[in-house]
Amino acid sequence: MTENEGPSPTNLVATIRAVLPSLTPAAQAIAARILDDPGMVARSTITEFSAVSGTSEATIVRTARALGFAGYSQLRFALAAAVASRAPERLVPGDLAPDDPLTDVIAKVTRAESEALADTAAQLSPDTLDAVVGAVSAARRVDVYGVGASGLVAIDMAQKLMRIGLSGHAFTDAHLAVTSAALVREGDVVVGVSCTGETSDVLGPVRVARKAGATTVAITNNPRSSLAELADHVLISAGRETAFRPGALASRISQLLIVDCVFVGVAQRTFETSDAALRATRDALDGFLADSPRRGRSS
CATH class of the missing domain: 3.40.50.10490 (Glucose-6-phosphate isomerase like protein; domain 1)
Structure with a gap:
């Protein structure tokens, strides 16, 4: 993987999750926003994402580089490819909630296990x-x-x-x-x-x-x-x-x-x-x- 290429779209979200603990607090907040809605980030310019996330454009660029990309544009392209190659629910697995019925528990746990193996x-x-x-x-x-x-x-x-x-x-x-x-x-x-x-x-x-x-x-x-x-x-x-x-x-x-x-x-x-x-x-x-x-x- 070169700096210009960054992580491949097939395991981009898993890679971001993996390096999340090693990021600075500011970069962690941006990465968490990416994980919450990668499609939104893929559609947003750096100015738009800066406004949504409440962080500076310079911090966003530094975060993109910390994730292995040359800049925000390369990160956007990778996220767009990831969104196109996977269903939205595959990118953002549903977390278990206290009021989930057991049918949802089975479905969510099974999906999380399957995704862990695939990633x-x-x-x-x-x-x-x-x-x-x-x-x-x-x-x-x-x-x-x-x-x-x-x-x-x-x-x-x-x-x-x-x-x-x-x-x-x-x-x-x-x-x-x-x-x-x-x-x-x-x-x-x-x-x-x-x-x-x-x-x-x-x-x-x-x-x-x-x-x-x-x-x-x-x-x-x-x-x-x-x-x-x-x-x-x-x-x-x-x-x-x-x-x-x-x-x-x-x-x-x-x-x-x-x-x-x-x-x-x-x-x-x-x-x-x-x-x-x-x-x-x-x-x-x-x-x-x-x-x-x-x-x-x-x-």
Whole structure:
């Protein structure tokens, strides 16, 4: 992406949401107005948008540049292309309201989940994914750090790697994560999972692991975050949190999509050993479950 081109229309809104936390307060207000009504901004001259938003034309230009465009005109053209390529409701997903009937809840949550997956796929770089797959495939060990909802993603990734015979460990406690990070070495991989990219309990161990020589990977919504700066490879997720979804449902499902892509890529690259490990673990679990009734009766 060059400065003149800016983000592509297919993932423009998702990109703006991703970088929103890293913008100045004035730029955040303008970006929020863009997200609220991208069609209106696409139709407005800079003078018109300045009047509507209550900000100066210079601030609007600086915001456009912060979003990756040469100026406001390039931002308008990209927004117009985005509006033309997507239905208006696709650009501005309806937030859940306290009085929404459950039929609307189902529709809105389903749409948000689907859009999170589509936006993540649009932003997922095959080259970056390939680099991560290569590093994980060759690693002596893979540590995954995450807390809260991202901790669930960390556990999922470690479990998947373990099923194909790799040494994967999830750490959701910062003290244990830092302890483990201090013992990694060159060739090991650490993965930090954080929607904002600013979670201190993730940044700490990733920083320690980077200093120890490990390859660092970030899974985050914000490509300009502190976590992204610490990472050798950054995989961008595109979930959006709202008032009724602070547990990051869409954020978590977009992170899980990235984890699944990494897992499948690693399983492909190490097919012989991965296939054998999958069959061995499947057989062991089948045998364990078959013996469960007998163990229950004898207890």
